[in-house]
Amino acid sequence: MIAFHPLFLWKKPRWLLFDTKKLQVYNEVTNDYKSKQYKGVFLMHDEKHHQHMDHSHHEKSHMENMENMDHQHMHEMDHSMHMGNFKQKFWLSFILAIPIIILSPMMGMELPFQFSFPGSEWVVLVLATILFFYGGQPFLSGAKMEIKQKNPAMMTLISLGITVSYVYSLYSFIATNFFHQHVMDFFWELASLIVIMLLGHWIEMNAVSNASNALQKLAELLPDEVTKLHTDGQEERLSLQAIHEGDTLVVRAGDKMPTDGRILKGQTIVDESAVTGESKGVKKTIGDRVIGGSVNGDGTIHIQVTGTGENGYLAQVMEMVRKAQSEKSQLEALSDKVAKWLFYIAVTVGVLAFVIWLTLTDLPMALERMVTVLIIACPHALGLAIPLVVARSTSIAAKNGLLLKNRNALENAHDIDTIFLDKTGTLTQGTFSVTGVEVIDSNYSKEAALKYIGALEASANHPIATGIMNYLKTKEIQPYTAQDEQNISGVGLSGTVEGKAIKIINQKELQRMDKTVTASLIRPYQEQGNTLSFLVIENELIAFIALGDQIKPEAKQFIAHLQSRGIEPVMLTGDNEEAAKNVTNYLGIKNYYAGLLPDDKERIVSEWVNKSNRVMMVGDGINDAPSLARATIGVAIGAGTDVAIDSADVVLTNSNPEDILHFLDLAKETRKKMIQNLWWGAGYNILAIPLAAGVLAPMGILLSPALGAILMSISTIVVALNAMTLKLKKA
Structure with missing residues (x-):
């Protein structure tokens, strides 16, 4: 969000974390304060200076937090209140x-x-x-x-x-x-x-559009109620606020993780894409840590609470967003x-x-x-x-897929020299799914190959299996039934299907078996960082299936246009080094950072900004919110999370990164x-x-x-x- 200047009124509201019992919200229309509570993560709207509250009650409870704010922003907030309707x-x-x-x-x-x-x-x-x-x-x-x-x-x-x-x-x-x-x-x-x-x-x-609140949206990622497991085995539905560190919670399939925690029982695949930016589902088992706000897959797990309120991951992200907004x-x-x-x-x-x-x-x-x-x-x-x-300019922008939330972005964009691009959801589609199926043995059809693959993957519990089974479901393909399924450590799966011995193996095992695939067939998938699984029936290579986070078709041309304008693209991602390198090699990006958490992204953007670089940040996830707020100009992908959109100065409503070029032209x-x-x-x-x-x-x-x-x-x-x-x- 941008720092407020007295002449203009599009400043996005900022919020402060408080470990209190209510949220004080100033209403511009009714000119009063209302108390609200957001699922155990307590915030206070700092849009208005404390002098407009009842001093005897509010000033004492909030003064310490207010004093931590930048002195100039305190005056700005006061002025903001006076502006009225x-x-x-x-x-x-x-x-x-x-x-x-x-x-x-x-x-x-x-x-x-x-x-x-x-x-x-x-x-x-x-x-x-x-x-x-x-x-x-x-x-x-x-x-x-x-x-x-x-x-x-x-x-x-x-x-x-x-x-x-x-x-x-x-x-x-x-x-x-x-x-x-x-x-x-x-x-x-x-x-x-x-x-x-x-x-x-x-x-x-x-x-300029009215900015809603990114931090409120972060708080709303957590559920209202949770299931607590008592020592006698009894379950109880409680408000999230009643949960403390050390409590045991039951998280069922499809539920959001209510807090940070450690798995005590069960295993599952957790979708952390909205929180960390990792596009591939993450397999979790006993002893692994989970993050509040991530989504549980198809397994029921018991977790021990390790972080609530201000100690939780989301609360820390919120604090980073708040600080970036106030210090930007x-x-x-x-x-x-x-x-x-x-x-x-x-x-x-x-x-x-x-x-x-x-x-x-x-x-x-x-x-x-x-x-x-x-x-x-x-x-x-x-x-x-x-x-x-x-x-x-705002009217023209809207017709070209751009929502301007901060008009200062138009003034500041003329000499942008660096654009940080989040990988997942910005340069890629943001989902880990099947990107292609190639049949090598002409005796088998694509549908038959998928039925064999689905037979073994149906009982597996890992992200690749989930992606394949979702693909078969979409294509309405019913897999065969497998027997004698076995997991071959570091290799893949084996079993008997339709009376035939079959395997699904990785590329390393394929080379060990001395099987080869035409390089031109697999290169396009490898260039985009896809994971390849090979189907072998009766010791013969039949087909392979590729899974990954597909690169947007317009991304490569977009990068080339940026470079032709003298703007350096830098990719930021929570994905691993190998996945990041494959994508940057394909797109022609020279500089990238992999394996990042939100504080890493925010720190990197902050370092470049402090070096007097004019930095644009483009992202779509919760993990991008702090860096979007910190950058000279934050650009959110319209199909991304509300949190990212609310932290940005510009929103690409068509989710097309090439619209950034239109924004730069319009800004000029x-x-x-x-x-x-x-x-x-x-x-x-x-x-x-x-x-x-x-x-x-x-x-x-x-x-x-x-x-x-x-x-x-x-x-x-x-x-x-x-x-x-x-x-x-x-x-």
């Missing part, structure tokens, strides 16, 4: 702004549709006051956060504009109505700026860089203008020049420059449009600020507020039209 704020502010715009002049210039009536100035004052404190509240709160962080940016610039507009207009109202001195007000500018800025935020929020380096948005400089320039020029004009003329003139400078610096066009481009075009719009938006200010200050006054040229407003409007229109011309140019 922008859609609602926009519409209510828009309603308040309409009469203000109709009843008050634009920088002293009467527009054709405007009118006034006795007492209308009081109506404007009341509505403007409500609008300033209600509609301007998110920006004032944001400015407070930026100033506390000593990093003034867009929110500070907006707040400067609306505050100066309101305060000076209030002074104008008092001077005009009570002292009969005509002083120009800026109520029109106040209303238009607040409404336009709220619109920009709403457009951007609407464009946030590259400053382009618009905020521009806004920061404009803020400094506006304040400096405004103060200088005041001092110089005060020495040359009088206080009212000096004050008017300073106020004009500060209000003209208001970023009307700048505030729409980025949101309009984001809205357009989007950044180009953003820079163009920022120049248009800032260019107006670069021209208008010195003119408003009176730089050319000796030559008789002094920018009037009315002309400044016209230039502002033109700049805003140009920015909007330019954003609409964004298109995706596919390479």
Whole structure:
């Protein structure tokens, strides 16, 4: 997930692990906290600062955990809470702004549709006051956060504009109505700026998908109830929260492992693909360890609990995701860089203008020049420059199989130099299954060969047998019946089928028997790292069957395209060294890491990021979530787990890795449009600020507020039209 910046509201919620009895969740709509409990893994939503809770109750129980968080993110969370519902704020502010715009002049210039009536100035004052404190509240709160962080940016610039507009207009109202001195007000500018800025935020929020919570999804991987086995042999159904280390649990076929544990009785095959990324089912027997969240195969086992709550594997993954989300380096948005400089320039020029004009003329003139400078610096066009481009690029992305969850990814993608690719599910299909059957002896059909193979594999208990039997079931092939089945250690299986002595053996045993297979027949399977099993009937080689995690057909071309762009692909996998090497050799990837756990992946990505590499991580499993959160840009495969999707900045909805190329192309075009719009938006200010200050006054040229407003409007229109011309140019 990305680190939050005050201008933008697409930050994914972050969660903290707590060994407490409830989950405090802040609801954006109802503006309250709700308590929830997630299956023994307790979390606290840290989206909101603790100051908004009841201090007497919540602050004591959570302060220690809060103190461990980065100081800056604490302020960001506080600001996030103040942002509120922008859609609602926009519409209510828009309603308040309409009469203000109709009843008050634009920088002293009467527009054709405007009118006034006795007492209308009081109506404007009341509505403007409500609008300033209600509609301007998110920006004032944001400015407070930026100033506390000593990093003034867009929110500070907006707040400067609306505050100066309101305060000076209030002074104008008092001077005009009570002292009969005509002083120009800026109520029109106040209303238009607040409404336009709220619109920009709403457009951007609407464009970028609402991120759900990765850590909540992790907690939901665990079952609500478990079966505990007592010392007297009695079974009892209990809540997962009631389980402690050392307890014995019964896990039946198809159930999820409720906790980390060690097998006391039974044997099975465990599907750990969602948790560790291992595509092949893992055979487990007495003494072996199991991981909470993995799926039990077809055997019933008894496990002794070795890890619950914060000690469990999933909880550790959750903690890694949380830390990566809170520590992930946030590259400053382009618009905020521009806004920061404009803020400094506006304040400096405004103060200088005041001092110089005060020495040359009088206080009212000096004050008017300073106020004009500060209000003209208001970023009307700048505030729409980025949101309009984001809205357009998000729409284009959706049509091209991309879901953008963090628009900063578009800005940060232009100089990505390394892409880490998870093997299972990203470069491969993610399932260990039959990838091919080749018949060598023409006296046997493919179906007959499969019936013989199925006869021996039917009673076996290992991943290859499971894959073969699933394949036969899919093809609706009923295997023969075997007798005298035996397991030949390190070789395969043997038995009698249809009165014939048959064996299913590995390639090493085939070579020992001095049997050969045409190299061109087996090479394609070997290149993709498949496991080959050979059928021998009456000492004659009949056929072989290949199983593996099939490489996606588009993967090889995708890797070649990355390399042609100067981007280095690096494969990360939980699979063994041999399987990883076969895949990288086939795809042409030079750099890879094998046998990785989630913390290994996260550590590797973190090391590359810290070396100032711009890193993209692509993955689909739970084990990828920490590294997706840590990378400069995290990309999730749409067919993957919810946890990975929620940890990512971009989701490939078609699960096609080639869509990453479309994302990179779109990011390039989007950044180009953003820079163009920022120049248009800032260019107006670069021209208008010195003119408003009176730089050319000796030559008789002094920018009037009315002309400044016209230039502002033109700049805003140009920015909007330019954003609409964004298109995706596919390479």
